[in-house]
Amino acid sequence: MATVQPRHERNDPTAGQIGAYYTVDIAQSGFGDGDDANGGRCSPVAANDFSVKPTTLNESKKVSKGQLRWKLLLNALQVRSNCQIVNMVTTYASDAGDSPITDINFGIVYENDDWIPTTGTSIDGSTTTTTKILYIADKIAEALNTTHTEKMSVYNPTSGSGLISDIEITVGPVTASVDGLEGEIVDKITVAEVTGYRKNVAAEVPTDSALTYSAE
Helix, strand or coil, X not given: CCCCCCCCXXXXXXXXXXXXXXXXXXXXXXXXXXXXXXXXXXXXXXXXXXXXXXXXXXXXXXXXXXXXXXXXXXXXXXXXXXXXXXXXXXXXXXXXXXXXXXXEEEEEEECCHHHCCCCEECCCCCCEECCHHHHHHHHHHHHHCCCEEEEEEEECCCCCCCCEEEXXXXXXXXXXXXXXXXXXXXXXXXXXXXXXXXXXXXXXXXXXXXXCCCCC
């Protein structure tokens, strides 16, 4: 009998799948923020996260649209491999609920990025995907460019029953300030791989005797 350790596909028998780490920046200040389905941008922030909650139902719906797009984005990113979102920074002009998000940065840790493809086409058809970085950016762009309807629990400042209403929220493609074309969405997304990322596994952790310095 022999034991063959499954180290292919970034797997470690003890530590689990080692994965890969990518950083994402979505610059959103150029996206429209009207009351229609195209507004709301993309953000995981909820109405009760703001120091001042949205003042109208329409403003609160924008927040919910941002949350719904974030959900669609997560679904798109995990089509081929599970992932974890880390190191998130959401930037707003102010901490009031009527203020739209202007930028979001976050990291993606994939369990197994060997399952992430390198082929495809960007949403505007202008670029052929040749790397995992481009594939990830394309999946994000797809989430921002889709139309979807879902019933959500929405903060409602005009509601008389706990300030929460169950409302159908519809999101459409975000619109850019220049020409509203799909290519403008793609241009706002930046993805990079952190090539030095890895977990410590047994074979990589030094022993105490490996220390060469002295604190005395």
